[in-house]
Each structure stands twice: as C-alpha cells, then as structure tokens.
Amino acid sequence: MSSYDVAVIGSGPGGYVAAIRCAQLGMKTALIEKYSTLGGTCLNVGCIPSKALLDSSHHYEDAIKHFEEHGIEVGDVKFNLEKMIARKQSVVDVTTKGIEFLMGKNEIDVYQGVGSFKDATHIDIAGEKNLTIEAKNTIIATGSKPSTLPFINIDKERIITSTEALKLPEVPKHLVVIGGGVIGLELGQVYKRLGAEVTVVEYMDRIIPTMDGAQSKELLKVFKKQKVKFALSHGVTAVERDGDEITIKATNNKKGVDVEFKADYVLVAVGRRAYTDGLNLDAVGIKTDERGKVEVNEHLQTNVSNIYAIGDVIKGAMLAHKAEEEGTLVAEILAGQKPHIDYNLIPGVVYTWPEVASVGKTEEQLKEAGVAYKSGQFPMRALGRSRASGDTDGFVKILADKETDEVLGVHMVGARVADLIAEGVTAMEFRASAEDIARMSHAHPTYAEAVKEAALAATEDRPIHI
Structure with a gap:
C-alpha cells in the first residue's frame, strides 16, 4: 500500500494547486481524479472553454458589426460552429495537458478513479484498478455540479446545463436562459452573437444580483441594446418538452400573472451545488450543512482533524481563484506556516x-x-x-x-x-x-x-x- 503525507481528492484549480503547493513544501503527495483529464470543472467544462467560446463569438461579432467602422472591409462573413467548438476543445486539451506536466514536474502521484474514505487515513480508489492508499492528511477538493429546479428534467439535449451549452450541434433559434447570473449571461451572449434569439428569465428583480446594483443596471442596459430580452421577477414553474419545442411556464412575481415562453433550447443556469457524491463521508463522520457543503473551521479543517476541504465544496463564492487560495492556505498550514485569506478581497x-x-x-x-x-x-x-x-x-x-x-x-x-x-x-x-x-x-x-x-x-x- 502506498503511503502519502497528503492526498488531494479532485484536480480542479483548488485541488491541483493544493497538490503542487504541498509538493513544493516537501510533502509526498497524491492527487485523485475520477475523470480521464485533470483540471476539474473549470478547465474542462467551465472557465476555460466558456472563455474560448466568448472570445470566438466576440471576434465574429466584431467582424459583422464593427470592422466596417474601422475601415476594414471583409465581405460576407460566416462562422463555422463546428470549428468554433473544435478550437474550444483544443484550448481545453492544451490546458489540461499542462496540468499533467505540472504533476510530473512536482513528482505528484496521480490516480484516476473515484476516491472514497475507508477511514480517516485510508482512501479507496475505484478505477481501472481498485486500490487503497494511506494518507496522513486529506484535502477534499471535489468541486460542484450544476443545480436545477426539482420539476425540471435535464435531458442534456434540449433542456441543458452549462456543460451541454459548450458543445451544441447548432445555434438555437430561441434560447431561453433560466437564471440571470454569471453563467447564464456569458453563455447567453455567446449564442446571441451567433444569431440566436435569447430570453433571460430571472427570479430576482435584477441580473447579477450578488454584485453592486449599479453594475446590474449598466449590464442590463447594454444587453438590452444587444437585443437580449429579459423577464425579471419571474419564477419558473414548469419546463415541458414536446419534440423540439419547449414550453417554459413562469409567474410574474410582481403582477401575479402567469406567462409562457416557447424555445427550442433551454439553458438551466440557476447556480451550482457542492459535489460530494461517492466520497463516503459517513464512513469518517464528516459533517455537511443543510445545502450539502462540507463544514470547515477557519483553517478549512473538517470535524475530522486530518481532513480538510476547499473550493466549491465548502461555504463561500464558487470561484476558481478562491479555491486556489484555499488550496495554498491548507498546504501551508500543513507545513506549519501561518497563511491567511481575506475573503473580502476575492x-x-x-x-x-x-x-x-x-x-x-x-x-x-x-x-x-x-x-x-x-x-x-x-x-x-x-x-x-x-x-x-x-x-x-x-x-x-x-x-x-x-x-x-x-x-x-x-x-x-x-x-x-x-x-x-x-x-x-x-x-x-x-x-x-x-x-x-x-x-x-x-x-x-x-x-x-x-x-x-x-x-x-x-x-x-x-x-x-x-
């Protein structure tokens, strides 16, 4: 049985940064990842691919709307969605390969498979080969998954999450986005640029509701100028699919009026939930809160003293750079240092x-x-x-x-x-x-x-x- 000073479960920005920092500080480190590529949600189906599509669609929009005013005449401009998606994937592939390189450079042992606690110091790994490793300390960095509403059936074809929105086979005729937060607005703008009609249905009375009100107002003004439609203060009550047509039923919270929207694609972007499936937390008695997030103290330590948790799986904003800071913090605490994070400055x-x-x-x-x-x-x-x-x-x-x-x-x-x-x-x-x-x-x-x-x-x- 292989033994380690630290085992990290999950290879997203929090996990792989934690592993690298642990290795830099002289700890024998293992990284466990259930998927075939490293990088977690951010690198594979989140931050990196969405930015690639945002940049590609931005170039296209500039070409058809703004080049002429710069004195650039390009004629009939077309886009190739298949190539756009392929470029996005190539960006992802290069980035994830880079994480593999960093693991080798820092002499971190990588295990592919689902990691689950056997007890506080032993982790079973179910992969191509089932095995168990021993770890003095463990860092849980398993991230999050897209949330949905209980009455919505995500079929991953027409009723989709952000993951499927990154590889659609066509540009929607009418894309309804449920949720006016970061993910919904970013992906909504991608497909609006490519010619889709886009309607954003948001429960709150403003978009990006966690940010400053002036920002919400300004971005709403800009998006309306870009011909994106909004139904604010609308609570979705049903999403029904009939072939290629989807009916979205909602209630105007201010007027008490029921409304319907018709679309060929619906993007459910109502947030994300902590992902702890398969960890077997009960085996070690790790506590979670009412939302399924792992409970930690100010040192990101769980109620089991040698097990820590970072990133989306614990309280706070679900941000890649927050997870990175937390991964570094835990590594340095394990090395006897006294790091700190000012969450107000994330x-x-x-x-x-x-x-x-x-x-x-x-x-x-x-x-x-x-x-x-x-x-x-x-x-x-x-x-x-x-x-x-x-x-x-x-x-x-x-x-x-x-x-x-x-x-x-x-x-x-x-x-x-x-x-x-x-x-x-x-x-x-x-x-x-x-x-x-x-x-x-x-x-x-x-x-x-x-x-x-x-x-x-x-x-x-x-x-x-x-």
Missing part, C-alpha cells in the same frame, strides 16, 4: 462584453451595515482609450470610508475590467485610500485611467475629464 468577474468585475463591499452592503461612505464614479465613454477602441459602455466606481478615505469597494463595467480589477485588489490589500489611487500615475491612454478618475471623484469630487 474579486468576482463576469466575462461578458463589456466585462464586469468587483472586489470588496457593494453599495447595498455598506448601506445595510450602516457604514458612512462616499462614492466616486467615472464613465468609460469619457476615456480617449475607450473611444479609440469603440468600447464606451461601463464605468468604474470606488467606494471609500467617509472619514478615513480607505477604499471599501471597487466595482467596474467595461473593456478588460477582468484584468483591471487587480488594481482594486492590490489597493485594498494594502489598505489604500482613494487619494492614494488618485495620486498614482496611470498611463495614458488606458482603460485604467478610469480608476484614477473614479478615485478623484471619491476623494474630492474632482475628476479631471468630466
């Missing part, structure tokens, strides 16, 4: 175009907490860089403490804000004031100038360019 991003990005507190959260704050906002349309590229939608908003001027939240909508939000994270990590950002030199012309201008607006209400 950024959130929506990879639509324009992109949406946030870190820290929203304006709604500050109001609810009774915090005295000031707000500075600057529109992207006032930037020379935005006008040069034609990306004039969006803004940067900075929220700062009214007395101390410390930055409490940074919220952006615009071109490349997924990258730009790191400036907000850095500033808040070092507890910068809005004035600190305002006095930093920002290269001209750049999108980042909007951050400086928003900081000026928050500090003294004196932005230069509006």
Whole structure:
C-alpha cells in the first residue's frame, strides 16, 4: 500500500494547486481524479472553454458589426460552429495537458478513479484498478455540479446545463436562459452573437444580483441594446418538452400573472451545488450543512482533524481563484506556516462584453451595515482609450470610508475590467485610500485611467475629464 503525507481528492484549480503547493513544501503527495483529464470543472467544462467560446463569438461579432467602422472591409462573413467548438476543445486539451506536466514536474502521484474514505487515513480508489492508499492528511477538493429546479428534467439535449451549452450541434433559434447570473449571461451572449434569439428569465428583480446594483443596471442596459430580452421577477414553474419545442411556464412575481415562453433550447443556469457524491463521508463522520457543503473551521479543517476541504465544496463564492487560495492556505498550514485569506478581497468577474468585475463591499452592503461612505464614479465613454477602441459602455466606481478615505469597494463595467480589477485588489490589500489611487500615475491612454478618475471623484469630487 502506498503511503502519502497528503492526498488531494479532485484536480480542479483548488485541488491541483493544493497538490503542487504541498509538493513544493516537501510533502509526498497524491492527487485523485475520477475523470480521464485533470483540471476539474473549470478547465474542462467551465472557465476555460466558456472563455474560448466568448472570445470566438466576440471576434465574429466584431467582424459583422464593427470592422466596417474601422475601415476594414471583409465581405460576407460566416462562422463555422463546428470549428468554433473544435478550437474550444483544443484550448481545453492544451490546458489540461499542462496540468499533467505540472504533476510530473512536482513528482505528484496521480490516480484516476473515484476516491472514497475507508477511514480517516485510508482512501479507496475505484478505477481501472481498485486500490487503497494511506494518507496522513486529506484535502477534499471535489468541486460542484450544476443545480436545477426539482420539476425540471435535464435531458442534456434540449433542456441543458452549462456543460451541454459548450458543445451544441447548432445555434438555437430561441434560447431561453433560466437564471440571470454569471453563467447564464456569458453563455447567453455567446449564442446571441451567433444569431440566436435569447430570453433571460430571472427570479430576482435584477441580473447579477450578488454584485453592486449599479453594475446590474449598466449590464442590463447594454444587453438590452444587444437585443437580449429579459423577464425579471419571474419564477419558473414548469419546463415541458414536446419534440423540439419547449414550453417554459413562469409567474410574474410582481403582477401575479402567469406567462409562457416557447424555445427550442433551454439553458438551466440557476447556480451550482457542492459535489460530494461517492466520497463516503459517513464512513469518517464528516459533517455537511443543510445545502450539502462540507463544514470547515477557519483553517478549512473538517470535524475530522486530518481532513480538510476547499473550493466549491465548502461555504463561500464558487470561484476558481478562491479555491486556489484555499488550496495554498491548507498546504501551508500543513507545513506549519501561518497563511491567511481575506475573503473580502476575492474579486468576482463576469466575462461578458463589456466585462464586469468587483472586489470588496457593494453599495447595498455598506448601506445595510450602516457604514458612512462616499462614492466616486467615472464613465468609460469619457476615456480617449475607450473611444479609440469603440468600447464606451461601463464605468468604474470606488467606494471609500467617509472619514478615513480607505477604499471599501471597487466595482467596474467595461473593456478588460477582468484584468483591471487587480488594481482594486492590490489597493485594498494594502489598505489604500482613494487619494492614494488618485495620486498614482496611470498611463495614458488606458482603460485604467478610469480608476484614477473614479478615485478623484471619491476623494474630492474632482475628476479631471468630466
């Protein structure tokens, strides 16, 4: 029987990063993955493939809508969905192969199969060969799966989740997206660009409801301009398929009126659930909460002292980079170090175009907490860089403490804000004031100038360019 200092169950961003960091710190490490490729949801059917399709469809939309204004004449532009999907898969393949390389480089033993607890220090692996390994410590990093509603039958053909949406055989005529969160909006935009009619049905009264209200309003305005239809404050009550036609029944929560939508594809994007199937948690008495998430303490330790859990399988936002930070934290704790994570500084991003990005507190959260704050906002349309590229939608908003001027939240909508939000994270990590950002030199012309201008607006209400 092989023995290890650490066994990691699950090879997504949390799992493989945890394994690498454990190995770097001198621990003999095993990684267990049930699927034939490493990388988990993010690399195989999540972050990476969805961004590949977003980029491909963005290029196509630019060609048919924006090239001419740049003086580029290309004639009759067509897209090849099969090639687009194939390119997406090639991006996935290269990325997952890269994880395999990293496992070898760091001398991590990889086992393919379903890992389940035999007891606190032994893990059975059911794969091509059934075997058992011994581990002093184990990190559960099994991630999440798409959620659904109890009355919806996901047939994976016409009634689909994000996984199937990444490899459709055709562009839908009418795609109804149930859920106005990150996943639904990103994939909805992909197929809207390719010619589908898209309707988003959302239970709440706004899209991306966990982000700042100004961002929700701005992105809704942009999507409506792109001809995406919305049914907000609508609760879906039934999804029925008859051949290639699907009927979606919903109730307008504000008016109490029942409505119906007809579609040829329905994307169910109502969130994700922690995935612990097959782990045999009962064998070791690991506790889970009412939502099926593994319960952990501030060190991400379960009630069984040598077993830890990270990522989507525990509380908090389901984000790949959160899982990575948690994997690193556990590895360093096991090595006797004292790492920390400030969850308030984990950024959130929506990879639509324009992109949406946030870190820290929203304006709604500050109001609810009774915090005295000031707000500075600057529109992207006032930037020379935005006008040069034609990306004039969006803004940067900075929220700062009214007395101390410390930055409490940074919220952006615009071109490349997924990258730009790191400036907000850095500033808040070092507890910068809005004035600190305002006095930093920002290269001209750049999108980042909007951050400086928003900081000026928050500090003294004196932005230069509006």
